[in-house]
Amino acid sequence: MNRNNSLAESQIWQLLFFAAILIIIFSVLFHTIYDIQYSGTGLFFDYASKIMQGSLPYRDFSLEYPPFALFFFLIPRLFTANYVTYAVLYGIEVFAFILIGLILVYQIALQRHLSPWKLMAVYTLGILAIGPITGQHYDIFPGVLVLLSIYYFWQEKQGLSWFLLALGTLTKIFPAAIAPLYLINYLYRRQYRQIGTGVLTFALTSLVILLPFLIISPASLFNLYNYHAERGIQIESMYSSVMLVLDKLNFISIHPTFAFGSWNVAGSVENFLAGISTILLVLALLALYAGIYRRLRVEKAQVTDIGSWSFMTVLVVLITSKILSPQYLIWLIPLLPLVSGRFRYAVWVIFVVMGGLTYYIFPHAYLKLIDFNTLPVIALLGRNLLLVAMLVLVWFSADRKLPELKE
Numbered sequence: 001m002n003r004n005n006s007l008a009e010s011q012i013w014q015l016l017f018f019a020a021i022l023i024i025i026f027s028v029l030f031h032t033i034y035d036i037q038y039s040g041t042g043l044f045f046d047y048a049s050k051i052m053q054g055s056l057p058y059r060d061f062s063l064e065y066p067p068f069a070l071f072f073f074l075i076p077r078l079f080t081a082n083y084v085t086y087a088v089l090y091g092i093e094v095f096a097f098i099l100i101g102l103i104l105v106y107q108i109a110l111q112r113h114l115s116p117w118k119l120m121a122v123y124t125l126g127i128l129a130i131g132p133i134t135g136q137h138y139d140i141f142p143g144v145l146v147l148l149s150i151y152y153f154w155q156e157k158q159g160l161s162w163f164l165l166a167l168g169t170l171t172k173i174f175p176a177a178i179a180p181l182y183l184i185n186y187l188y189r190r191q192y193r194q195i196g197t198g199v200l201t202f203a204l205t206s207l208v209i210l211l212p213f214l215i216i217s218p219a220s221l222f223n224l225y226n227y228h229a230e231r232g233i234q235i236e237s238m239y240s241s242v243m244l245v246l247d248k249l250n251f252i253s254i255h256p257t258f259a260f261g262s263w264n265v266a267g268s269v270e271n272f273l274a275g276i277s278t279i280l281l282v283l284a285l286l287a288l289y290a291g292i293y294r295r296l297r298v299e300k301a302q303v304t305d306i307g308s309w310s311f312m313t314v315l316v317v318l319i320t321s322k323i324l325s326p327q328y329l330i331w332l333i334p335l336l337p338l339v340s341g342r343f344r345y346a347v348w349v350i351f352v353v354m355g356g357l358t359y360y361i362f363p364h365a366y367l368k369l370i371d372f373n374t375l376p377v378i379a380l381l382g383r384n385l386l387l388v389a390m391l392v393l394v395w396f397s398a399d400r401k402l403p404e405l406k407e
Contacts, residue, residue, distance in 0.1 A: 011116050015106045018120040019099060022127065026095050030132035036363055039136040040327075045086045048077035058213060058220035064227050064261065065138075067209055068170035072141050094135050098127060101144045101334045104151050108338070111154070119337040122348055126333035129355025130326075133362075139330035142172035147334035149175070150310060153182060162198040166205035174331060177313050180289050181306055188296040232257070232264040232274050235369060236361065237324040238388075239273045240265045241381040248377060256370050262325065263370050277322040284320045288312060291395075307338025308394050315391040319384070326362045329355070341397025347390050354390070357383040 030036075047070065050061055057063040057070060076089035105123045109116040127134055134140060145168035153161040161182070168175035179202065186195045213220055233239050235256065243265055246252045254267035264270075292309050314331050318324055332351070339347050357379050361369060365376040 011106075011110070014117045014120065015103070018102060018117075018124050021124055022095075022098060022102065025124070025128055026091075026098065026135060029128075030135055034132060036132040036136060038133075038363055039087075040138070041087045041090050041136060042083065044073040044090065044138065045077065045083050048073040048086075049081070052077060052081075056213075056216060056220065058223045059217040062227065063224065066170045066173060066224070067213060068167055069138060069141075069172065072138050072171070091135055094138070094140055097140050097144045098134070101140070101147055104144070104147050104334070105337045108151060108154075122337040123333065125348070125352055126336045126355075129352045130329050130333060131355065131359045133327050134330050134333070137327040137330065139172060139327045140333070142168040142175055143331045143334045145171065146175050146178060146310065146331075147338075149178070150306060150338070153306065158194050158198055159201050162201040163205050166202045166209075169202075170206060170209050172331075174314060174317050177285055177317055178310050180285075181292065181309050181313065184289060184293045184296065185306065188293070227260065231260045231262075231323060232266060233270045233277070234323040234325065235263045235265055236326065236380060237322055238319050238384045239270075239277065239322060241377070241384045243267075243269060243273075244372060244377045245381055247372065248374060256372070262323070263366075274322055277320065281317065281320040284316045285313070288316055305340065307335060308340055308397065311335040311339050312391055312394050315387055315394070319387050319391065324384075326358050329358060339394055339397070341394070343393040343397040347393050347397070350386050350390050350393070354383055354386040357386070 047057070047061075047063060051057065051070065051074060055061055057067070063070075072093065075093055076086050079089060080086050102120060102123055105119050106116050108114075109119045145164050149161045149164040149168065152158075152164065162179075165175055165179060165182075169179075179198075182198060183195060186192070186198070210221065233243070235244075243252060243254050247254050252267065252269050254265045254270060257264050257266040311332065314335060318328060318331075321328075336348065336351055361376055361379055361383065365373075365379065369376040369380060
């Protein structure tokens with residue numbers, strides 16, 4: 001009994017230690033030698049202020065984010081109309097979710113009899129690798145909501161799991177790609193009732209959030225769809241990185257253009273790729289889902305591998321999407337500690353290198369990238385190829401029957 005109490009006490013101290021490290025990273029490091037001049041906080045403040053003044057999103061002003069994102073924008077705005085104060089409160093809100101993610105990683109490690117300090121170290125390194133942009137955007141919110149959903153899915157609290165997944169989807173669409181992983185698990189275990197319960201919970205949650213917009217201005221949500229449908233190939237996407245290299249080699253000709261709040265590449269090839277990018281994304285996801293289902297059915301993969309599956313799913317979305325803003329990489333951070341198998345250490349190291357290249361590209365070399373300078377073009381291609389490398393390594397890691405990070 002004494003040994004168990006001592007172990008539990010040491011594990012709590014591990015949690016407090018990493019929480020303290022994150023406080024230092026977030027409040028000191030990200031505002032001094034490892035900072036970023038660009039922030040989305042001003043935009044979020046503007047959106048929240050318009051809503052406080054009675055304007056309706058999508059109808060009265062353009063908004064590129066799904067409806068539940070407004071919840072996170074509004075919380076700090078309820079307490080102040082001053083931007084500086086808002087920015088501080090918003091930072092506290094972001095950090096609160098970072099801590100929630102840390103606590104979840106800690107709980108998952110305990111429940112799966114893994115080493116808490118190792119998984120929390122990976123999570124902390126993930127925050128450090130992606131850098132100060134983590135605190136300047138809102139992408140940690142849907143990322144942690146996905147982790148929460150997975151946590152309750154493992155505990156077989158299906159209603160809560162699907163509810164959280166719906167909230168994540170209506171915050172930043174990508175969590176919708178996780179839903180088929182749950183359905184695949186139900187099909188494998190012949191839990192057909194859970195399929196209906198899960199889908200119904202997801203649909204009802206989404207309807208409740210969307211209903212005010214559908215009632216007040218039914219056509220307003222189409223503005224959100226049209227906004228994203230009309231976007232071109234963003235300059236940091238996988239498609240762009242390949243086109244930039246081909247342009248440097250004089251195989252094609254493209255040029256930079258600014259539209260929809262981002263720098264993009266334009267040209268005849270770009271028009272074609274933008275038109276088929278959604279089809280490629282869907283086909284890639286379907287191929288991944290089919291492979292995962294086969295592993296469950298034939299290779300008897302473990303249901304707990306859903307952490308790795310989710311990481312792969314988000315990677316596929318990032319790789320095949322026509323938009324790959326640097327803040328999107330935040331989506332991977334909460335899932336990074338869940339990667340298992342023989343190549344997990346390689347994946348973690350690659351993630352840190354990928355984060356370093358991203359920080360070099362944005363903000364340090366972004367103007368040079370827009371001018372198609374050689375070094376940032378090479379760095380961008382390398383960064384995006386590392387995303388592919390992680391996807392491959394996580395996929396083949398699932399072939400293991402090795403012990404995990406046990407103490």
